[in-house]
Amino acid sequence: MKKLLILIVLGLTLGSCSEYQKAFRSEDTEVQKAAAIKMYEKQKYGKAIRLFELIAPVYKGKAGEENVSYMFGMAYYNTKQFYLAAYQLESFASAYPKDSRSEEASFLAAKCFARLSPTYSLDQTDTEKAIYKMQDFIDRYPNSTYMAEAxxxxxxxxxxxxxxxxxVAKQYNTIEDYKAAQVAFDLFLSDFPGTVYKEEALYLKLDSAYKLAVNSIPSKMHERLLSAKAAYQSLVKFKADTQYKTKADDMLATIDKELQQFSK
Known part of the structure; x- marks a missing residue:
């Protein structure tokens, strides 16, 4: 019985392979299309893709293209080829906006860009692109069933x-480029006003301003001390009992002491 089952499975597998090979070598696009759809439905996406690659240019602008285009994109998506999937699914949604699958294709295309977003430590160009694509989907389909996930x-x-x-801002502080650090923290706080890093960012801005001030040449020290004092005030205004209070108060004491020389 066991041997019989093995032979049946082997026969089906060889039959499927033979069918695929015949379709791949065929010059009849209808045969190739039928085989591609069959491979797709059997979740043999790699084989389906190779057949779709052959027939997609032929069906361009012809009846039946929408199904080929949709399955082609989904086959790429299911094999995690996200660049190709995003392109194909976007093309499908753009060409067939009234198709019932257009919304799904648009969402999955945006999701592909999100999958391509690298870890935060790397260049974030793809992340910015993914945000744009996902926001575009949200704007176009405000009542979508995919809205929560989007x-x-x-x-x-x-x-x-x-x-x-x-x-990035922290790194400027670490390498002691205190002037650049202050600019970076200002930009960061402006771009992300509700950030969870706000307390630490305000403290590190103070730290940068303080170190720049106390190590300045006399002609620039007064202005920079005042800037450091303003940074202290911003920190305690945001959180009076900040975890950095002791260090910040020590800085303020030095700042006030140094400022006395300019009040004489």
Whole structure:
């Protein structure tokens, strides 16, 4: 019985392979299309893709193209070829906006761009593109069944940009480029006013302003001390009991002491 089952499975497998090979070598696009759809339905996406690649140019602008275009994009998506899937699914949604699958294709295309977004420490060009694509989907389909997932993905992408911007600003402080650090923290706080890193960002801006001021040449010290004092005030105004209070108060004491020389 066991041997019989093995032979049946082997026969079906060889039959499927033979059917695919015949279709692949065929010059009849209808035969290739039928085989591609069959491979797709059997979730043999790799084989389906190779056949779709052959027939997609032939069906361009012809009846039946929408099904070929949709399955082609979904086959790429299911094999995690996200660049190709995004292109194909976007093309389908653009060409057939009234098709019942257009909304799904638009969402999955945007999701592909999100999948291509790298870790926050790398260049975030793809993340910015993914946010644009997902926001475009949200704007075009405000009542979509995918809305909750779309909003979650968009939020995760923005958090990644936020983390990147914060780490860049922190790096300027770490390498002691205190002037650049202050500019970077100002931009960060302006771009992400509700950030979870706000307290630390305000403290590090103070730290940068303080260190720049106390190590300045006399002609620039007064202005920079005042800037550092303003940074202190911003921190305690945001959170009076900040975890950095002791360090910040020590800085303020030094700032006030140094400012006395300019009041004489």
């Amino acid at each position: 909003n979650t993905i968009a939020k995760e992408l923005r958090v990644k940009l936020e983390k990147k911007a914060f780490e």
